[in-house]
Amino acid sequence: MSAEEKIEIHRGLKGVYFERSGTTFIDGKAGELRYRGYSIHDLAQHSSFEETAYLLLHGELPSTAELAAFDAKLKAARRLPAPILAVIETMKQAHPMDVLRTAVSALAGFEPDTYDNSIDATRDKGIRLASQVPMIVAAHEAIRNGRAVPEPDMALSHAANFLWMITGRKPSPQGAQLMDRDLILHAEHGSNASSFTARVVIGTEATLHAAMTAAIAALSGPAHGGAAEDVMRMAQEIGEPERAAAYVKAKRAAGEAVTGFGHRVYRTEDPRARHMRDGVETLSREMGEPKWFAILQAVVDAMKPYARFGVNVNVDFYSGVIYYLNGISPDLFVPIFAVGRVPGWTVQCIEQLHNNILIRPLTLYDGPEPREYRDISQR
Numbered sequence: 004m005s006a007e008e009k010i011e012i013h014r015g016l017k018g019v020y021f022e023r024s025g026t027t028f029i030d031g032k033a034g035e036l037r038y039r040g041y042s043i044h045d046l047a048q049h050s051s052f053e054e055t056a057y058l059l060l061h062g063e064l065p066s067t068a069e070l071a072a073f074d075a076k077l078k079a080a081r082r083l084p085a086p087i088l089a090v091i092e093t094m095k096q097a098h099p100m101d102v103l104r105t106a107v108s109a110l111a112g113f114e115p116d117t118y119d120n121s122i123d124a125t126r127d128k129g130i131r132l133a134s135q136v137p138m139i140v141a142a143h144e145a146i147r148n149g150r151a152v153p154e155p156d157m158a159l160s161h162a163a164n165f166l167w168m169i170t171g172r173k174p175s176p177q178g179a180q181l182m183d184r185d186l187i188l189h190a191e192h193g194s195n196a197s198s199f200t201a202r203v204v205i206g207t208e209a210t211l212h213a214a215m216t217a218a219i220a221a222l223s224g225p226a227h228g229g230a231a232e233d234v235m236r237m238a239q240e241i242g243e244p245e246r247a248a249a250y251v252k253a254k255r256a257a258g259e260a261v262t263g264f265g266h267r268v269y270r271t272e273d274p275r276a277r278h279m280r281d282g283v284e285t286l287s288r289e290m291g292e293p294k295w296f297a298i299l300q301a302v303v304d305a306m307k308p309y310a311r312f313g314v315n316v317n318v319d320f321y322s323g324v325i326y327y328l329n330g331i332s333p334d335l336f337v338p339i340f341a342v343g344r345v346p347g348w349t350v351q352c353i354e355q356l357h358n359n360i361l362i363r364p365l366t367l368y369d370g371p372e373p374r375e376y377r378d379i380s381q382r
């Protein structure tokens with residue numbers, strides 16, 4: 004056997020451990036997810052986004068005073084510098100993820116500690132970005148719809164204020180709670196593609212803003228954050244529950260993935276999905292539009308044969324319909340994921356910085372043998 008034949012290639016880094024992490028535990032076979040040791044189910048039911056973000060960034064649940072101080076820091080950052088609003092205005096026709104990526108990149112120019120990669124400064128910048136990211140999404144939504152950018156309401160929670168600013172309407176307590184839960188469920192998920200991207204960037208000792216800009220870029224793809232938008236499009240295309248089986252059959256016959264299903268780590272249902280499913284079921288009933296839940300469940304039924312192979316619903320199968328029923332435009336679904344993920348990206352960067360190392364795997368060359376360069380006139 005030649006030396007080359009012994010080399011194992013892990014395409015997509017499937018199943019490869021590249022680091023230790025004290026933040027998120029995932030058991031893909033059992034469908035378990037914990038942040039800092041706490042079950043995602045407890046956090047989804049009893050915590051708030053603010054408390055969960057504190058837990059992720061500080062490692063422990065906060066006391067009342069600690070949570071109040073953390074909340075005050077978040078609220079103090081609910082402002083964008085005027086030039087950032089001008090950037091948003093200039094590119095208001097673009098997809099909200101392009102606007103978000105560009106505005107986060109531009110924010111580096113207005114952050115006094117951009118180049119301070121100490122752990123404390125990185126955490127503080129992450130807290131500010133946790134507020135600035137929803138401000139960017141909301142400002143863009145207002146500007147592109149010809150509305151004045153709403154003033155943040157300091158009496159409202161992170162989730163409720165975000166809803167207020169994107170819709171221009173004060174949310175109902177149930178609407179705010181659903182968004183809060185959604186942000187908790189999206190807050191962190193180990194070394195997913197966007198967080199890994201953030202680690203690669205900060206691994207070069209670049210800044211948090213550079214890492215987060217790259218993470219937003221990675222999140223925007225349909226194989227990662229874009230699924231919720233695609234699921235809504237799929238539900239609209241299917242139109243009636245009776246047509247779901249034929250839709251799934253046609254997709255599979257074409258060798259295409261059914262969006263909102265499958266996961267690199269989970270071999271059973273994504274544990275976050277059940278909280279979103281409950282939300283869609285209740286909301287679509289309450290809003291007199293039970294059809295949407297029925298369509299999604301019909302797709303789940305049609306996908307049952309694939310569950311045997313570990314293909315089940317993921318976190319974003321149900322979330323798009325929740326946003327849609329709240330009157331949120333489908334191109335905001337990925338940005339909403341980003342709003343939730345800022346603490347996760349930040350904590351992954353902090354872990355990387357704690358014991359930093361350049362991330363640089365290898366590719367096995369299988370191109371042409373050495374050959375002679377010929378002048379262009381002889382080719």
Ligand SMILES: CC(=O)SCCNC(=O)CCNC(=O)[C@H](O)C(C)(C)COP(=O)(O)OP(=O)(O)OC[C@H]1O[C@@H](n2cnc3c(N)ncnc32)[C@H](O)[C@@H]1OP(=O)(O)O
Nearest residue numbers: 225226227228230259260261262263264265266267314317
């Ligand atoms: C928040 C998130 O990022 S969650 C993911 C969101 N993305 C989506 O919902 C998009 C649809 N899903 C997918 O494209 C994929 O499932 C991914 C990209 C998420 C994961 O891909 P992988 O890790 O490469 O998939 P995995 O190795 O588990 O696939 C195993 C088998 O299941 C199949 N499979 C995976 N996902 C799906 C799907 N959505 N529909 C149908 N079949 C699927 C694969 O084709 C593969 O079959 P094969 O062995 O016959 O080739």
Ligand SMILES: O=C([O-])CC(=O)C(=O)O
Nearest residue numbers: 191192194195196267318
């Ligand atoms: O972990 C992953 O690969 C994708 C995912 O579910 C997430 O980022 O929330």
